[in-house]
Every structure is written in C-alpha cells, then in structure tokens.
Amino acid sequence: MTLLELIQQACREMALNVPTAVVSSADPQVVQMYALLNRFGMDLVRQDDWQLLDREFILSTVAVNKSTTLVNGSAQLTVASTTGLSVNWGVDGTGIQPFAQIVSIDSPTQVTLNMPAVQSGTFTLNFAQVQYPLPSDWKKQIPQTEWDRTNRWPLMGPQSPQSWQSFKSGTVYAGPRERFRILGQTIALNPPPPNGQVLSFEYISKAFVTSASGVRKNSFTADDDTALFDDSLMVSGLKVKFKQAKGLDVSFELSEFNILLEQCKAQDRSAPKLNLAPSDRAILLTTDNIQDGNWPAN
Secondary structure (H helix, E strand, C coil), X not given: CEHHHHHHHHHHHCCCCCCCCCCCCCCHHHHHHHHHHHHHHHHHHCCCCCHHHEEEEEXXXXXXXXXXXXXXXXXXXXXXXXXXXXXXXXXXXXXXXXXXXXXXXXXXXXEEECCCCCCCEEEXXXXXXXXXXXXXXXXXXXXXXXXXXXXXXXXXXXXXXXXXXXXXXXXXXXXXXXXXXXXXXXXXXXXXXXXXXXXXXXXXXXXXXXXXXCCEECCCCCCCCEECCCHXXXXXXXXXXXXXXXXXXXXXXXXXXXXXXXHHHHHCCCCCCCCCCCCCCCCCCCCCCCCCCCCCCC
C-alpha cells in the first residue's frame, strides 16, 4: 500500500473521514496521522535486525604520498596542496608521531595535526584517510560482518574505547591487521590503511520507505511512497499510535499489533533446523582439519 492507501485504510477501520490526499492535506487529523505513521516506521526499524533492511556497504581506502615540510615542535605541516584532505585523514612517516591526525585545513598548503612533529625537514609522508563516513541510511551495524576483502581477513573489532587508546598509545602499535571502531558516525581504522584496500560490512538501514521510482528513503514524503514493512503491520501500528495520541483505550489494537509484530519478525527470515539429539559425524575439509599456511611437501 502507498502512504495514502495506508492512512485511508486506517481511517475506514476507525470510522473516520477518508482523505483523498495526505502530504498536501491541511486537515489537522490527516496531518497528525501522517506524522504518526512516519514516527511508527522509524520506531519499527529499531525493533529487529530486519532482513528487508539489511544492506551491504563496500568502501575502498584512500592514501597518497606527499612531500611535506615539518618544523620540530610544531603541529603545522606544509604541503604542495591540501586538496582532498580533511580531518578524517591521518599522517605517518619520518618526524611524525604514531597515529597523528589532521585537526584542521588551514590553507591550500597548510594543515594542523593533533600532535607536533618531532623532527624538522622536508620528507615524503603518507597521508591516509582513517575515518570513513557511514552510509547516509545507516541505523546500526550487523556485528562480525566487517571484512578486509583485499587480504581476506576479518577486521579486528569493534574496539572498545579502552583498547583503541591502548593500541594507539601503547608500546606495541604496529600489526598487519586493521582494527576498527564506530566513532562519530564514521568507521575509524587503524593502523592507517594503504591506498585501494577494499573493506566491507553489513548494516541495518533506516530507509524503510520506497518512492514510486524505487528510491529508498528514511520517511514518507509523497502520497505514492510505499513502506517496506507489511501493510497490515503498518495499519495496525498507525491505529495504536493514533488512539494513544487521542488518549483512547488501545487494549484491543495493541494486542492485535503485538501479535502481528511477532509474526512479521518470525517470517522475516529463514531459520536453521535444530537437532535435539546431535550425533558424531565425519568432518570433511574444514578449518578443523586443515593446517594454517602451506601444504606440506609430502
């Protein structure tokens, strides 16, 4: 059902006047139902890890070498051009403290770091983006889906604030594996990754609405928008929200909604077959019986 059809259906079931338009309507009751339906959809996104909202995000890391002039004790660096750089970038190399990051772009040729240089001179330094914005429709992460596809390794994390600072500030801070943390609506990485490294993860999208042209959106904005969620669930949820807003008894509607919600959750994905009496069986080629590294010569 479209936005208009959902609200029309709810009005018919509650014996209310049925509108002919929603988004452009000036009727206070229709305006209220429009706002309540959007609010309900946003709340419904949080209810479960819905497979219909499960999306994959793939990013390619960015890094570049730049000739840079340092002054010992100063956090300001001089480069030929700051084009493309931002506060999401880190810097490493001769004269730079580990995990230094840009805090401001001062001019077309100057940046300021969060830590001062420890050596003076002109050196070729590695500038690497270490924080990548999350997708615009990101609601929450699906754990243990974060992978380095270039090296075929899972990313290490999510790191806690304590382990993140321990890694960045401790004695041992190098390693071949990328660590990650969700920080400030970005996925933060360390150590600074090389250019062109492909990373991926899955997340739950908050875009529960689809436009007539197939564009995913975070809310209803047109009468012909449709919801990804079950139509009956949307109508039932709207009725509950509407009656609650009016201070009316919602015992029956809430009971109906809760049953529908559990049914929709159960039917949203397939489930594995569970064996209550498992038995030993031969294990074929798996990580349980193949050694790490190369095969022996004979």
